[in-house]
Amino acid sequence: MSEYNAPLKDMNFLLEHVIGLDEIARLPGCEEVTPDLVSAIFEEAGKFSKEVLAPLNRSGDMEGATITDTVVTTPKGFKDAYQQYIDGGWSLIAGPAEYGGQGLPHLVSTPVSEMLGSANMAFKLCPLLTGGAVEALKSHGSKALQDIFLPKMVAGEWTGTMNLTEPQAGSDLALVRSKAIPQADGTYKISGQKIFITYGEHDFTKNIVHLVLARIEGAPDGVKGISLFIVPKFMVNADGSLGERNDVKCVSIEHKMGIHGSPTCVMAYGDAGGATGYVVGEPNRGIEYMFVMMNAARLGVGLEGVSISERAYQHALVWARERVQGRPVTPVPASFGASPKSVPIIYHPDVKRMLLTMRAYAEATRALTYYTSSCLDIAERSTDEKQRRMSQSLVELLIPIVKGWSTEAGIEVTSLGIQVHGGMGFIEETGAAQYYRDSRISAIYEGTTGIQANDLVGRKVGREGGQTALAWIAEMEKIPPLLLATNDGNLKFVAAQLTASINSARRATEWIVTMWPNNPAAVFAGAVHYLKLMGTVGGGWMMARAALAAATQIKAGEGDGDYLKAKIMTTRFYADHILTMAPSFADALIQGADSVLQMEEALF
């Protein structure tokens, strides 16, 4: 069975020496966040993930969630693990303090969430969606609704869901048809069908709180006529106890490629006359509110790319050290004998290349995701209005990049994980295939990579004349001179590639700014290339910052020598093997529009 060991060294190092936990600790409400507390939290979360969640990953995949007549049963062990998760207080981590949460910053809750996802992605989806629902309710719900639902949801005693998709309304939510009919008492009767509802029904908790998009009778067409509702599975009495079953049920669950442990539900609202719902905030502003939830959820899904990459890397590494095959072409330890006929495959250069690619992506996506989390903390908590605004713009720029790039990287890394195993990787029993199957959805739900890329080039770059993107690029340009100043041979190579790739990012951004007003179609044609470019360069920038911090520690004779050396080598690898792709992404964006736009539909 595959083990999972949380990469605590990398997590602690990033927080303490690269991103700046001390800066986050100066924000209001974060005073308690000291390195010793954070490492104690990570230590215990790592233990919980390894010992409770990871052992259920493969069994959950094989067994899958099941449904019998609207009752959904999660795989064996999941319910008990969820109870342990609640008993351990882990659901409280980022929850608002006024509703019983610990109110810890995103920079601390994100690594914990990464661990849960590495250990068991299908399991972690339930807390992820509850967190998103809490966020939406906290931002836009009335005090009365917050008081009823938030304490239970923050504690994880009730879970939350996100009901957007309908059969005819996928990426295009303007097509939502679910109906809401106002009642005399101020509530609404909701009816309609929702699909792809993650943990829409399950056996973890006594109640489930659905956030549902629907149209109030007579509302305008399109996105401006959609409202957001709370529809609990069980009605809640005035004293907080559970009342009648609401008119909402799960009618089937999907048969999926991966995340089998997570029930993906088809939800039927109003089959018996209408489910009682409460409008969140003002009518007709549902899409706007849902975006709040989606931002947090998109960051959370981007993090899934990190989680799954780390897990697949650890799995492949164990295999590469055990599997003995082939004569070595490079020097190997004397313990293998004078001229060994075969050695563990980790000694073969191409296998090392694959492992390094996996490791480099895991570390780079992790660093960029954590950085984004820290920006989100500043945007939410800083006392300096200007700093808050700038961080918010940066977060909005970074979220589609983190979501799109990390999850696409996750697919590549998990695919390489299979490749390292050779034929055995194609056999399910090895376990490598599950990560590949699980990872595939991350680049689809919460907005496909294409949707993220369109958001990036349009709303985040084109519309504001590239202001935030160019400011970020200018920030990145500060790093190469620092790398050169270390006089470290490896870091000089990193500086060269980083400079070239930042130049590509600048070239591509300026092209978008020029093209956007008159030819947005040309920009959309290469939007995914731009997203990958920005992810690749941003990840390289964070790797370079980590390598710089590592070099500083080595010079000062501090820290864990092997870890620091590996960080510098992995960064060098990233520069030579991954950053070198940056110019080609820019070329594909800039030169590639014509072939896409000129190909007529009939010619396909």
Place this chain on the structure above:
Amino acid sequence: MKILVPVKRVVDYNVKVRVKADQSGVELTNIKMSMNPFDEISIEEAIKLREAGVATEIIAVSIGVTQCQETLRTALAMGADRAILVETVADVQPLAVAKLLKAICEKESPQLVILGKQAIDDDSNQTGQMLAALLDWPQATFASKVTVTSGMAEVMREIDGGMETIEIKLPAIITTDLRLNTPRYATLPNIMKAKKKPLDVMTPETLGVDVTPRLKTLKVVEPPKRKGGVIVTDVAALIDKLKNEAKVI
């Protein structure tokens, strides 16, 4: 009543230890350190006794370098009420540990001291027994079940070939074995609270204990590498090898 639980900071059980190049000991630089697993069992047992209303306060004690505070914070996060660190950079051997614990027992007057039967680094299995002798208290070692009732403890012990149940009078020493319980995970709220629980730091000098080592380590070496096995052709060849090569029959 008070329960005292000594906890030791040791190389994490997942770490593959390496002998130092100069054979003076094992490599500890940048190695992950954790609480001795038997001590986790001791803490868990103490918490259970408190939950059952038998104990009122749990004091975790550690002896060693400043970083032992992390181990104590883990004990506090699991549920200990307060902690004491006897800080020293000296190599503290079981007898010195027992003497320090005796001094703390005299200050704190616990009714029970629950120790791990041994620490996974040096596997001495001596401290509990020495402490009992120094205090002249009864001891119940290798406990796999503990029941405390009015001034007495009934302890089921793991012994060669089975189980033995004994009754001892409090105050007493109990050392824990693997099957006694399964230690709980620290909860997030308790990790946060642990930071605010009292942790007193003292030194061997203030306790009036001389910790000078009595034992000298001459050399630490790796166990010999296991030689590859051979497949014997038949039973006769096996008997022959057992008789003449291994000389065991």
